[in-house]
Amino acid sequence: MSGTGPSESTEVETPDARLEDDRTFDAIVVGAGITGLHQLYRLQEAGLKVRLLDAGSGVGGVWYWNRYPGARFDAESYSYGYFFSEELRNEWTWTEEYAGQPEIERYLNFAADRLGLRPNIQLNTRVASATFDENEHVWIVTTEAGEVFRTTFFITAVGILSAPQFPRTPGLDQYSGEWYHTALWPKEEVSFAGKRVAVIGTGSSGVQIIPFVAEDAEHLFVFQRTPNWVTPINNFAITAERMAEIRATSEAIYQACLTSPSGSPHSPMNMLSTDVTPEERDAQFERLYQAPGLTMALGNFRDISRNQSANASLNAFLANKIRSRVNDPEVAEKLIPTDHGFGQKRPPLENGYFEVFNQPNVTLVSTVDEPMTSFTEKGIQTTEQEYELDMIVFATGFEAVTGSITRMNITGKGGQPLDEYWLDGPRTYLGLQSANFPNLFYVGGPQSAAGTIPRITETQVDWVTECILYVLENGYSEVTTTTAAEDEWNDHVNEGIKGTLQETASSWAFGSNVEGRRRAYLLYNGGQPQYRQKIAEAKDAGYAGFVFNK
Numbered sequence: 001m002s003g004t005g006p007s008e009s010t011e012v013e014t015p016d017a018r019l020e021d022d023r024t025f026d027a028i029v030v031g032a033g034i035t036g037l038h039q040l041y042r043l044q045e046a047g048l049k050v051r052l053l054d055a056g057s058g059v060g061g062v063w064y065w066n067r068y069p070g071a072r073f074d075a076e077s078y079s080y081g082y083f084f085s086e087e088l089r090n091e092w093t094w095t096e097e098y099a100g101q102p103e104i105e106r107y108l109n110f111a112a113d114r115l116g117l118r119p120n121i122q123l124n125t126r127v128a129s130a131t132f133d134e135n136e137h138v139w140i141v142t143t144e145a146g147e148v149f150r151t152t153f154f155i156t157a158v159g160i161l162s163a164p165q166f167p168r169t170p171g172l173d174q175y176s177g178e179w180y181h182t183a184l185w186p187k188e189e190v191s192f193a194g195k196r197v198a199v200i201g202t203g204s205s206g207v208q209i210i211p212f213v214a215e216d217a218e219h220l221f222v223f224q225r226t227p228n229w230v231t232p233i234n235n236f237a238i239t240a241e242r243m244a245e246i247r248a249t250s251e252a253i254y255q256a257c258l259t260s261p262s263g264s265p266h267s268p269m270n271m272l273s274t275d276v277t278p279e280e281r282d283a284q285f286e287r288l289y290q291a292p293g294l295t296m297a298l299g300n301f302r303d304i305s306r307n308q309s310a311n312a313s314l315n316a317f318l319a320n321k322i323r324s325r326v327n328d329p330e331v332a333e334k335l336i337p338t339d340h341g342f343g344q345k346r347p348p349l350e351n352g353y354f355e356v357f358n359q360p361n362v363t364l365v366s367t368v369d370e371p372m373t374s375f376t377e378k379g380i381q382t383t384e385q386e387y388e389l390d391m392i393v394f395a396t397g398f399e400a401v402t403g404s405i406t407r408m409n410i411t412g413k414g415g416q417p418l419d420e421y422w423l424d425g426p427r428t429y430l431g432l433q434s435a436n437f438p439n440l441f442y443v444g445g446p447q448s449a450a451g452t453i454p455r456i457t458e459t460q461v462d463w464v465t466e467c468i469l470y471v472l473e474n475g476y477s478e479v480t481t482t483t484a485a486e487d488e489w490n491d492h493v494n495e496g497i498k499g500t501l502q503e504t505a506s507s508w509a510f511g512s513n514v515e516g517r518r519r520a521y522l523l524y525n526g527g528q529p530q531y532r533q534k535i536a537e538a539k540d541a542g543y544a545g546f547v548f549n550k
């Protein structure tokens with residue numbers, strides 16, 4: 001039975017009987033990152049009995065786990081935080097345009113306290129499985145510690161870049177030195193001083209940590225598989241005057257985020273690179289190279305991300321930048337991407353990255369020329385030689401977008417495991433639900449999220465909250481979607497990436513960074529305003545594409 005339309009009410013009576021059982025909830029949210037905390041706040045505010053579970057010992061999500069040296073925003077700090085709360089906006093002070101991990105973690109702890117979320121957060125708790133009980137219409141959620149919870153609604157807010165992945169290269173168990181993954185970085189200080197260190201991976205995480213390792217290590221070996229188009233972050237401090245201005249213009253900043261495809265204050269220039277002379281075009285590229293953050297990616301000529309030859313002109317400009325910053329011409333050429341153009345993958349931002357390769361204690365190892373064959377007791381064996389190492393840093397990224405969800409071993413109706421259901425790529429309707437997985441919602445999951453994540457997940461959080469209230473108020477026991485609705489959304493999602501320059505890249509957005517993973521587009525390329533419009537339209541049409549059962 002389809003729903004007849006959303007209700008305006010936000011208060012729901014919670015039966016006393018349920019309150020008596022401390023393992024039974026209206027909703028369980030997984031993930032204490034920026035999205036999960038917001039989802040908890042909304043459900044708590046609506047009067048539901050809700051618990052948030054997180055494997056970490058603190059809140060913060062990716063900003064809890066990725067505590068490696070150099071981790072910081074690539075979005076403007078004030079564009080990433082919560083806009084819904086005037087108190088948070090007025091009380092928090094950002095100190096840098098692109099805040100570092102410690103500051104972001106402090107902000108999310110501040111938000112958790114200020115919003116009164118702590119009583120409903122259970123930390124140090126990793127979900128081991130979630131199984132839908134068709135008779136009771138509840139999810140049975142188990143944890144690695146053996147706890148069992150029952151919940152009507154199960155909401156994943158686990159992030160799209162939070163299931164770390166390692167190379168399939170054998171022998172890590174033989175290796176006797178220290179090793180770390182950037183996304184599982186310990187709280188204790190890690191010293192590189194006087195050590196021979198390998199960093200594997202040159203994506204955003206690798207590019208951020210490498211200068212810090214290079215500063216202290218006796219020798220750093222950078223194991224690079226694919227070079228990236230890396231541009232300067234040009235970070236700067238936020239003065240008291242500027243912070244006052246940010247607060248005063250907060251609403252305008254928010255509106256700029258809401259209207260931009262990426263959910264950021266940046267929008268592409270209203271001109272093509274061919275509207276100007278090559279000299280004027282290169283002058284614009286130079287301006288963008290000196291500009292802060294992702295301006296190069298998000299504030300460029302309109303055709304850079306769409307037209308091959310426009311894109312090639314920027315690639316030539318950036319390649320010359322690398323050549324001008326790296327002394328050894330052979331090393332410089334190895335650092336210049338040849339398999340993709342700028343913007344086909346999310347570009348890492350750097351601070352002194354290329355100059356690292358001018359240091360005598362740094363060696364660039366191309367795993368294309370010299371594949372890694374095994375980890376050994378002493379280090380890494382390649383086809384050419386053994387590298388003896390005191391430490392290996394894996395900056396090897398994630399089983400992106402779906403890995404963090406499927407690793408929870410979710411089983412829907414008819415004993416259907418979600419990881420099998422998604423074997424050929426995610427199937428969702430509006431990125432919110434999958435057929436035969438009733439009352440399971442994804443916020444910040446596949447086929448929905450791209451750009452500045454909190455700007456799109458805040459819309460999902462509100463949507464999911466209203467949908468849950470609608471279910472409860474109308475006495476339904478289940479909301480789910482249909483395979484027909486999923487097919488329609490899949491077609492729309494795939495149509496949106498077809499023919500774009502991104503479509504041909506080997507990137508985590510297609511899962512192609514993970515060996516053996518089937519290629520499927522995991523995000524949504526229609527832009528945040530269009531996504532927002534799509535989910536609003538479905539709701540306004542009486543939750544079209546969703547099915548409600550008593």
Ligand code: N01
Pocket residue numbers: 071072073074075161166167168169200201202203204205206208223224225226346349367395396397398508512513
């Ligand atoms: O992960 P990645 P990341 N042998 O997948 C290499 C966000 N983020 O953690 O390109 C050798 O980009 C892999 O090589 P290749 C941001 O959205 C944001 O760096 O697959 N190398 C690549 O070089 C970003 O896009 C910030 O050929 C192997 C690297 O490891 C996303 O997270 C900071 C390998 C992984 O790069 C992911 O970034 C950090 C193997 N077997 C992250 N396997 C901010 O600034 C993988 N690699 C906010």
